[in-house]
Amino acid sequence: MYQSSKLFQYYPFSLLRLHHIKTTISGFLLRLPTSLLALLLLFLLAYNGFSVFYINLPFTAKICPEPANILPANLTGEKTVTKLPSSVMYAVKEEKPPVIWKNPLPLLSKPNSSTVPISKSLRSRRKRGRLERQISRVLSIGDKSRRFSAKVKEFFENSKCKSRFFMTWISSLESFGNRELLSIESLFKSHPNACLLIVSNSLDSRTGRVILDPFLDKGFKLIALKPDFDYIFENTPAELWFNRLKKGNVDPGEVSLGQNLSNLLRLALLYKFGGTYMDTDVIVLKSFNKLRNVIGAQTIDLKTKNWSRLNNAVLIFDKQHPLLYKFIQEFALTFNGNKWGHNGPYLVSRVVSRISGRPGYNFTVLPPPAFYPVDWSRIRSLFQGPRNEVHSKWLHHKLENIHRQSFAVHLWNRQSRKLTVQEGSIIDRIISDSCIFCNSSQSSL
Missing domain, CATH: 1.20.5 (Single alpha-helices involved in coiled-coils or other helix-helix interfaces)
Structure with missing residues (x-):
């Protein structure tokens, strides 16, 4: 009684009652069988685990209303919201794609x-x-005075040419050097009665005439004229393409537009006048006078012995030849200024491959030794002098084959421009055989 009154003195009635209930439950549990008590404990552990590792089952859960400030204020869209037992967290199941928040962070802003x-x-x-x-810039090199046609006509008629040659030079006058001069020398060495028309803006100038005067003083027939594109392309498929280019409706691409215009100019000049076109890095070894309607193969298939790629560095064709028309047409229809060679060597290869065997085209494909006795990947070998006796014999044998089989040698300007001509090399001997003035610095070719 004393204990009860003492307990009542320090605890309120509700707490005393709660203490009595706990004592009663504890006593009851202690009287239970051990197996039943273990089962009860197992049930409690399972319930507690379920509340911690909650899995949102696919059935729709009952939504319990909760204070609005628990969920994010800007959560929108149709969602299933489930309150987790013994927790204030919520599992949110998206029923539709999430909606963009109205106030996103600045770095993620639309x-x-x-x-x-x-x-x-x-x-x-x-x-x-x-x-x-x-x-x-490129079109500015053209002649707007319309004197090109009259000058060309006068030049060819008065010169009484036995053969016509054409070159193009779209670059600056400063880059016209010993190699280009040697190309002209070799041409006139093998064709002293030929006429050479160089289509060039830079050479058609006072300084350009100074460079070419030594040839005129020797009696050779050559002239440099600014191109009249409208006249040269007139009545060919190039005319429409060029008009579109002038209006800005043709993308010139990444490849030099001057280079691609040179590819087109050579075709149009031969189509309008007929004759021989050659690049300024081609060294002529013998006369072309017996060649007619000819294009040279750059490589051949070793198995079939048929050509695998042609090149346009040397072209010999009659006036208005149908193959030239096809070349020009292909240029206008398939022009691509972003692929090197697409409008040049690859173009002539594509066209000849398509028209091969068709009637109405009379032309000859010469094997690589005719103009390309050394592939671009091996051009360095022609500039190297003899290293030993064996190499010296090889150089001598190679030079003999070139003189016997080749009409010209293409120097592959892009690959050989920076090479030095070594004494005793094949190019050193070719220079000696092909030059007229023979006073140029061979090492800077």
């Missing part, structure tokens, strides 16, 4: 819709401006 078109428009204007400047 760009202004007007920004993209403006940026594309700006890039487009800049690109167009760059293309227009490139086109304008």
Whole structure:
């Protein structure tokens, strides 16, 4: 009684009652069988584990209303929200794709819709401006006085040429050096009665005439004229293509537009006048006078012995030859300024491959030794002097084969421009045989 009154003194009635209930439950549990008590404990552990590792089953859970400030204020869309037992967290199951929040963070913000078109428009204007400047720069080399046709006609009629040769030089006058001069020398060494027309803006100048005057003083017939593109391309498929280019409707691409215009000019010049075109890095070894309607193979298939690639560094064709027309047509229809060679060597290869065997085309494909006795990948071997006796014999044998089989040697300018002509090399001997003035520095060829 004393204990009870003492307990009542320090605990309120509700707490005393709660203490009595706990004592009663504890006593009851202690009287239970051990197996039943273990089962009860197992049940409690399972329940506790379920509350911790909650899995949202596919059936729709009952939504319990909760205070609005527990969920994010901007959570939208149709969702199934389930309160986790013994927890204030929520499992949210998306029934539809999430909706973009109304107030995203600045770094993730959607760009202004007007920004993209403006940026594309700006890039487009800049690109167009760059293309227009490139086109304008190249077209500025053309002759706008319309004197080209009259000059060419006068030149060919008065010169009484036995053969006509054409070259193009779209580059600057400063880059016209010993190699190009040797090419002209070799041409006149083998064709003293030929006429040479060089289509060039830079050489058709006072300084250009100074460079070419030594040939005129020797009595050779040559002239350099600015190209009249409209006249040269007139009445060919190139005419429409060139008009589109002038209007800015042709993308010149990454490859030099001057280089691609040279590819087209050579075809159109031969189609309009007939004769021989040759690059300025071609050294002539013997007369072309017996060749007619000829194109040279660059490589052959060793198994079939048929050509595998042609080249346009040397072309010999009659006026208005149908194959030339096909070449020009292919240029206009398939022009691509981003692929090197697409409008040049690969173009003639494509066309000849397609028309092979068709009637109406009379031309000959000469084997590689005719103009390309050494492939571009091996051109270095022609510039090297003898290293020993064995190498010296090889050089002598190779030179004999070139003189016997070849009409010219293409120097593959891109691969050999920086090479030095070594004494006793094949090129050293070819220079001695092909030069007229023979006072150029051979080592800087």
